[in-house]
Amino acid sequence: MYKELIDKLERQEKLSFEEYLALIKHRNEVRDYASERAFAVRQRYYGNAVYIRGLIELSSYCKNDCYYCGLRASNKNAQRYRLNAEQILSCAKSGYALGFRTFVLQGGEDAYYTDELLCGVIQKLKERYPDCAVTLSLGERSTESYRKLREAGADRYLLRHETANEAHYNRLHPQNMSYANRLRCIGDLKALGYQLGVGFMVGSPFQTDEDLARELLFLKDINPQMVGIGPFVSHKDTPFKDYENGSAELTVFLLSLIRLTLPRVLLPATTALGTVDPLGREKGILAGANVLMPNLSPTDVRKKYLLYDNKICTGDEAAQCIECLKGRIAKTGCEIVTDKGDYYGL
Numbered sequence: 001m002y003k004e005l006i007d008k009l010e011r012q013e014k015l016s017f018e019e020y021l022a023l024i025k026h027r028n029e030v031r032d033y034a035s036e037r038a039f040a041v042r043q044r045y046y047g048n049a050v051y052i053r054g055l056i057e058l059s060s061y062c063k064n065d066c067y068y069c070g071l072r073a074s075n076k077n078a079q080r081y082r083l084n085a086e087q088i089l090s091c092a093k094s095g096y097a098l099g100f101r102t103f104v105l106q107g108g109e110d111a112y113y114t115d116e117l118l119c120g121v122i123q124k125l126k127e128r129y130p131d132c133a134v135t136l137s138l139g140e141r142s143t144e145s146y147r148k149l150r151e152a153g154a155d156r157y158l159l160r161h162e163t164a165n166e167a168h169y170n171r172l173h174p175q176n177m178s179y180a181n182r183l184r185c186i187g188d189l190k191a192l193g194y195q196l197g198v199g200f201m202v203g204s205p206f207q208t209d210e211d212l213a214r215e216l217l218f219l220k221d222i223n224p225q226m227v228g229i230g231p232f233v234s235h236k237d238t239p240f241k242d243y244e245n246g247s248a249e250l251t252v253f254l255l256s257l258i259r260l261t262l263p264r265v266l267l268p269a270t271t272a273l274g275t276v277d278p279l280g281r282e283k284g285i286l287a288g289a290n291v292l293m294p295n296l297s298p299t300d301v302r303k304k305y306l307l308y309d310n311k312i313c314t315g316d317e318a319a320q321c322i323e324c325l326k327g328r329i330a331k332t333g334c335e336i337v338t339d340k341g342d343y344y345g346l
Contacts, residue, residue, distance in 0.1 A: 002030040009260035010037050014220065020213040020257070027253045038256035038288030041263045046290050048334045051266070051341030052322070053135065054100035054296040056091045058083050062108025064139070065174045068204060070235035071108045077237050081301045082112055085121050089128075095296045096129055098322050101340035103129075104158070104293060106137035113138065115145050119152035126153035133340040135197075140181060143188045150192045157189045158197035158228060163204070163211060164218035171206050186222065195343055197226030197266075202254060203246020204232040212254065220261050225343040226291070227258050227265055230272030248277035252287045259288030264344040266291050285332045291341065292329070294322060 005019050015023075023030065059082045062071045071078055083091070092103050103125060107113065118138075125134050135156035136149060146157070161182055163169050169179040189196050200215055201207075219227060231246030251273055259267055268291040269284025277283065281292060295302055326336045 002026050003033050006030060006034050006037055006260065009257070010041060012263070015216075015261075017213050017217060020216045021209060023257065024209045024212050024253075027250070031249075031253050031256075034253060034256040034260070035287040038259040039286060041259055042267075042288045042290055045264050045344045049290065049337045049339065049341070050285060050329055050334045051102070051291050051339060052100055052325075052336055053102045053104045053268075053291060053293045053341075054092070054095035054098075055104045055106060055293045056083070056088055056095075057295070057297040057301070058088065058105055058107035058113065058138075059110040060108060060301075061110040061112065062139075063111065064109055064177060066177070067172055067174070067239045068201070068232065068235070070237060072238060075237045079303075082110065083298070083301070085117060085124075087298065088121055089124060091296045091298065092125055092129065096132070099338040100296065101129075101131060101338060102133040102135055102156075103296070104135040104137060106158075109139040115148045119148055122149065122152040122154050131340065133342070137197075140185050146185075146188050146192055146194075150194060154194070156195040156197065156226070158199070158226065159185055159189065160199040160201075160228060161186060161218070162200050163207070164200070164214045165211050168204075168206055168211055172204060190222075195225040195346070196222075197228055198222060198224045199228035199230075201232040201246060202229055202251045203244070205240050205243045207232075216254075216257055216261055219258060223262065225266060226268070227262065228268050228270060229254060229258070230270035231276045233272050233275055245276055248273060248280045248283070251276075252280070252283045255284050255289050256287045266341065266343055268293055282328060282332050285329060285334055290334075292325065292336070294325060
């Protein structure tokens with residue numbers, strides 16, 4: 001029965017809430033089959049290619065106080081830093097030489113990064129590296145801000161919705177943050193023509209199997225170009241410090257379901273997955289993922305950008321060890337390629 005549901009997904013037949021829920025609850029019976037079919041679907045659109053994105057973590061300052069995040073504004077133990085424009089461009093220069101053709105500018109919601117500053121950086125990146133994509137992951141901004149950044153040359157925007165359940169969202173965030181505004185931002189990004197990335201944490205506090213089934217329906221409805229998921233990993237200086245980390249096994253299974261639901265999607269095997277399971281990223285690739293995001297940030301700030309505890313920030317996660325990562329991915333039968341890695345069909 002459950003294999004039949006996987007087959008329905010592969011045929012691009014829409015599953016109901018009850019069908020997704022059944023797959024999640026009975027995943028032990030269908031996990032390997034789902035992974036096999038998801039890998040085949042990924043091969044159909046992208047072949048053996050695994051795309052790398054150069055992650056430049058701009059700032060560990062953030063105005064928000066999300067209950068799960070180590071960068072939350074009220075965390076007095078967080079080490080704060082900001083990269084200026086020249087430091088960002090220097091990271092990109094190093095990354096380009098290493099074969100990166102997408103740069104991801106990510107940071108907390110930090111007012112230092114005005115539209116003027118960011119537009120200047122984006123324009124210089126596009127002038128210097130016209131064969132590269134610029135991705136932003138800078139949280140909630142105004143419609144006008146998103147428009148200016150898009151007009152400056154930004155190609156993609158990553159904004160995790162975190163959960164498709166408003167009541168759950170409210171248990172993860174303080175009262176001054178709203179689920180409605182998060183959805184407004186996602187709608188703006190789509191309307192402005194960004195390649196859109198959304199995503200959620202697997203195993204976040206208070207999450208249920210029913211929530212996960214709703215996530216898959218939400219993704220099908222939004223139809224983003226990229227989905228970033230990873231297991232919840234606790235941080236010692238947050239209200240959720242004593243909550244259990246999310247499951248790598250469940251995350252990998254959901255990667256397969258997402259690949260089958262959205263066959264052309266760009267799907268990362270995330271750092272959080274590699275943090276919870278040393279082979280997590282390889283397992284993610286074998287389950288249908290096709291993106292990795294090594295760190296291009298200066299080495300002296302990597303350990304300061306701590307969204308959660310025990311984050312991988314050296315070794316294979318360091319962009320300078322890209323050859324090591326290539327060897328690990330080769331063992332999956334896939335290959336890291338030098339390509340900006342656009343969504344299939346663009």
